[in-house]
Amino acid sequence: MWEQIRANRIKSVILVMAMGSILFAIGWLLGAAFMGNGIAGLVIALIIWLIMNLIAYFSGDSLLLSITKAKKIKHDDHPRLFNIVEEMKIASGLEYMPSIYIIDTPAMNAFAAGRDPKHASVAVTSGLLQRLNRDELQGVIAHEMAHIKNRDVLLMSLCSVLLGTIVILAWYASRIMIYGAIAGGGRSRRSSSGGGGQGQIIIFVVAIVLMIVAPLLAYLIYFAISRKREYLADASAAVYTRYPEGLASALEKLSKSTHKLETANKATASMFIINPLNRTKKKEAANLSSTHPPISERVRILRSMSGGASFLDYNSAYSAVHNGKNVVGAKSLSDVTPVSMRKAGVPIAMAGAIAAAGAKSTPKPTPEPTAKERARETSDMLWKHSKHRLVNCQCGTKLRIPPNYTHSNVKCPHCGTINTIPKS
Amino acid sequence: MAWYFWVIIVVVILMAFFVLGLYNGLIRLRNQMKNAWAQIDVQLKRRHDLIPNLVETTKGYMTHERETFESITNARNLAQSAVGQGVGAQSKAEGELSGVLSKLLMVVENYPDLKANTNFLALQEELSSTENKISLSRQYYNDSVMHFNNKIQMFPSNVIAGMFGFKTGEFFEVESAAERAVPKVSF
Numbered sequence: 001m002w003e004q005i006r007a008n009r010i011k012s013v014i015l016v017m018a019m020g021s022i023l024f025a026i027g028w029l030l031g032a033a034f035m036g037n038g039i040a041g042l043v044i045a046l047i048i049w050l051i052m053n054l055i056a057y058f059s060g061d062s063l064l065l066s067i068t069k070a071k072k073i074k075h076d077d078h079p080r081l082f083n084i085v086e087e088m089k090i091a092s093g094l095e096y097m098p099s100i101y102i103i104d105t106p107a108m109n110a111f112a113a114g115r116d117p118k119h120a121s122v123a124v125t126s127g128l129l130q131r132l133n134r135d136e137l138q139g140v141i142a143h144e145m146a147h148i149k150n151r152d153v154l155l156m157s158l159c160s161v162l163l164g165t166i167v168i169l170a171w172y173a174s175r176i177m178i179y180g181a182i183a184g185g186g187r188s189r190r191s192s193s194g195g196g197g198q199g200q201i202i203i204f205v206v207a208i209v210l211m212i213v214a215p216l217l218a219y220l221i222y223f224a225i226s227r228k229r230e231y232l233a234d235a236s237a238a239v240y241t242r243y244p245e246g247l248a249s250a251l252e253k254l255s256k257s258t259h260k261l262e263t264a265n266k267a268t269a270s271m272f273i274i275n276p277l278n279r280t281k282k283k284e285a286a287n288l289s290s291t292h293p294p295i296s297e298r299v300r301i302l303r304s305m306s307g308g309a310s311f312l313d314y315n316s317a318y319s320a321v322h323n324g325k326n327v328v329g330a331k332s333l334s335d336v337t338p339v340s341m342r343k344a345g346v347p348i349a350m351a352g353a354i355a356a357a358g359a360k361s362t363p364k365p366t367p368e369p370t371a372k373e374r375a376r377e378t379s380d381m382l383w384k385h386s387k388h389r390l391v392n393c394q395c396g397t398k399l400r401i402p403p404n405y406t407h408s409n410v411k412c413p414h415c416g417t418i419n420t421i422p423k424s
Numbered sequence: 425m426a427w428y429f430w431v432i433i434v435v436v437i438l439m440a441f442f443v444l445g446l447y448n449g450l451i452r453l454r455n456q457m458k459n460a461w462a463q464i465d466v467q468l469k470r471r472h473d474l475i476p477n478l479v480e481t482t483k484g485y486m487t488h489e490r491e492t493f494e495s496i497t498n499a500r501n502l503a504q505s506a507v508g509q510g511v512g513a514q515s516k517a518e519g520e521l522s523g524v525l526s527k528l529l530m531v532v533e534n535y536p537d538l539k540a541n542t543n544f545l546a547l548q549e550e551l552s553s554t555e556n557k558i559s560l561s562r563q564y565y566n567d568s569v570m571h572f573n574n575k576i577q578m579f580p581s582n583v584i585a586g587m588f589g590f591k592t593g594e595f596f597e598v599e600s601a602a603e604r605a606v607p608k609v610s611f
Contacts, residue, residue, distance in 0.1 A: 079546065083553035090463060091560040093456070093568075242563070 012155055015225050019162045019218055023049060026166060026214045030173045033200075033207035049165040056157045061113035061121055068111075070101035070123045077381050078102075080369075081129060084138050085122060088145045091240040098122045098148060102129070104382055107259035111272045112144040112153055120148045126382060127259060130375045132250055134368055139237055139247030143273055146236030152229045159222050166218045170211045177208070226291040234298055235314035242309045248302035255295040297321060391419050446584045453572040457593050460565035461511070464596065467557045468503070468518055474551055475500045475525075481547055482528070485538040489531060495524045511594040519597075522555070562596045569593035 023045055031041015075082040082100060089097055094117050101123035103109075108127045114120035122144045124137075132140065147153055238244040254274050275292040305317045319325055369377065383390070387403040395415040409418050479493055486493075499521040506517035529548070538544050573592045576585040584590075 079549050080553075083549065083556075087553065087556050087560050090467075090557050091564060093460065093564050095459075240560075 012225055012228065015221050016155070016159060016162070019159060019166070019221050022214050022218055022221075023162055023166050023169075026169055026173075026210050029203065029207040029210055030169060033204045034173065034176055045165065045169055048168060049161065052161045052165055053158075056161050057115055060115065060157050061119065061153075064111075064113045065101055065121065065123065068103050068123065070103045070121075071385055073100050073102050073381070073385070077385065078129070078377070080134065080377075081124065081137070084134070084141050085145075088138065088141045088240055091142070092145045092149045092236070094120075094145065094149055096120065098145075100124075102126055102382070102385075105259070107276070108132075108254045108257040109272045109274060109276050110140050110144055112147040114148065115154050115157070116151070117148055120153070122148075126378050127257065128254075129378045131253060131257075131371065135241075135243060135246035136250035136253065138241055139243070139250045140273055142237035142240040143233045143247060145240065146233040147229070150229070150232060150236065152233065155229065156226060159225055163215075163218045163222045167215045170215045173207070173211050177211075223291055227293045230292050230298070231301075231318065234302060235311050235318075238302065238305060238309045238314055239311065244302040244305045244309060244314075248299045251295050251299050251302075255299075389421060391421055393417055393419055443584060446581045447588065450572075450575060450581060450585060450588075450590055453568070453575055454590065454593075457565070457568040457572050460561065460568045463561040464558065464565055465507075467554060467561050468507075468514075471521070471525075471551075471554050471558065472500055472504055474547070474554060478528075478547055478551060481541070481544050482532075482538060485535050485541070485544075486528075486531070489528065492524065492528050492531070496521075496528060499524050511596060515596045518558075522558075525551070525555070566595050569595055 024042065027042045027045025028038040029041070031044070032038040035041060073082070085100055086097060096118050098112070098114065098117075098120035099122075101121055103123055103125045105125050106127040107125050108131060110122070110124040110128055112120065112122050122141065124140070128137070128140065234247065237247050241247070251274065272292075274295060301314065301317045301321050304320060305313045380390075383400055389401040389403075391399040391401060391410060393399055393412040393415065394417055395412060397412055397414045399410060399412060399419065401410060401421055405421075407421075409420055411418055475496060479496065482489075483493065499517075503514075503517040503521045506514045508514075529552070532538055532548070569592075575581045576590050576592055
């Protein structure tokens with residue numbers, strides 16, 4: 001059933017090819033208009049595209065992680081997060097465990113990076129860790145795992161490289177044109193062989209139009225692909241967790257948060273679980289120029305999934321919201337196996353047993369850390385990560401010793417006791 | 425050579441590719457299923473390793489649960505000896521173990537001292553997460569089996585499956601006497 005989502009890839013491939021042909025067209029036309037040679041323009045376009053692709057392929061993830069100032073963590077730093085990621089790795093059937101990163105910010109967001117499942121990473125903000133409970137965090141991680149499993153990261157970086165190349169070409173072409181006009185000479189016109197006067201003008205006009213339209217068109221296609229992949233990742237998250245409510249209530253909490261992720265920008269926006277830029281409380285209409293579908297709509301679809309958690313259930317919930325449109329693709333829905341949903345408050349481990357036994361009473365799930373405990377846990381982890389040592393004074397005060405403190409003793413500011421600092 | 429000779433050759437080649445595709449698809453699904461089973465094994469082994477640790481940590485606190493500890497140790501030994509005995513036997517033994525373990529984790533509520541022990545809390549997180557991982561890997565395994573079995577039984581891949589002797593996979597069931605009894609909790 002995991003192959004299901006691949007059938008949908010055909011649509012994405014068509015859109016990528018459309019972007020590719022825009023690149024070809026703009027390269028050729030600009031070449032024809034400014035250098036009198038379409039092939040030369042095409043070659044330049046392809047070279048730029050190739051170089052950008054190589055950069056994105058080999059260092060895209062490390063670039064993204066360093067831009068967002070993400071820190072890598074291990075199991076002992078935050079066992080719960082680590083376990084949830086491992087659980088979702090198992091549920092999605094991925095072969096490799098992704099690296100886990102923390103971004104120290106009160107903003108609530110998460111993203112996945114890495115060109116293939118072997119080099120994948122998942123990053124979450126500390127704000128997210130503090131405010132989501134286990135089920136919600138699991139929903140978010142499942143969504144990110146789905147991006148990795150569906151190879152969305154690769155697809156989106158392919159698209160953003162195409163988009164970037166188109167934008168760069170159009171920008172430079174417009175500069176060349178403006179300066180060419182200032183210089184007062186049609187160098188390109190002179191260099192072209194005679195006899196093509198009329199044709200040359202037509203090409204020139206088309207090139208100018210394309211220069212303006214192509215980046216816009218490429219943006220729209222890019223956003224369309226991105227929104228589609230978000231819906232599909234939501235659908236996959238429901239299948240992995242069997243609990244769409246977890247992701248739904250997480251998304252709701254995320255949308256209510258007013259903190260802005262400072263380190264996000266336009267280029268990286270589509271990698272996050274919710275759009276990190278659009279924090280204004282204006283109207284949340286489904287507009288064409290957004291990388292993400294409106295959250296309220298995503299929540300509505302997840303909440304109206306009734307009966308099961310399969311792609312089929314997500315698709316029918318989606319088409320109820322979108323007047324009969326499909327999101328998963330008709331072919332891939334043909335042999336979906338039914339997937340039953342987990343009830344609220346039932347631990348995953350017990351869900352199967354309860355379904356098998358048909359029992360009425362449900363066992364109590366393991367008690368969860370409260371919001372306060374989660375906040376403490378997260379800040380402890382961040383302190384530890386910045387190499388601060390912890391000294392517990394006898395009066396109950398927690399002393400955090402910065403790494404550049406060299407004395408072996410420290411005086412408690414509350415009770416005045418001299419504490420010795422354990423050597424780490 | 426007549427034109428229909430070429431037509432026949434083209435049709436035969438196309439059919440060969442079609443059969444090859446179906447065959448490879450079946451192989452891929454079977455490997456996915458085997459790999460999913462290996463994942464369950466990893467998690468079950470992890471649970472077996474965690475149990476002595478859990479018993480050691482909780483023994484001092486939970487003095488009234490001698491019977492539960494005994495049944496856990498027994499169930500663990502049984503489950504360990506069932507490793508490699510086939511899906512049916514192993515899922516039964518592991519089901520019993522899940523049942524007695526959840527019984528223990530449910531009476532933890534009665535021991536406030538235990539809930540203050542950080543060692544135990546860490547262990548509890550590991551154990552409940554391992555339980556989650558077991559059922560999630562079971563979920564993935566069962567999905568893979570379902571998918572594989574569908575392919576084996578449905579046309580046209582059933583023809584290929586019959587020709588090459590593909591056998592349907594066995595589901596990892598959770599039904600067991602202990603598990604069916606578990607949800608009866610009263611506080």
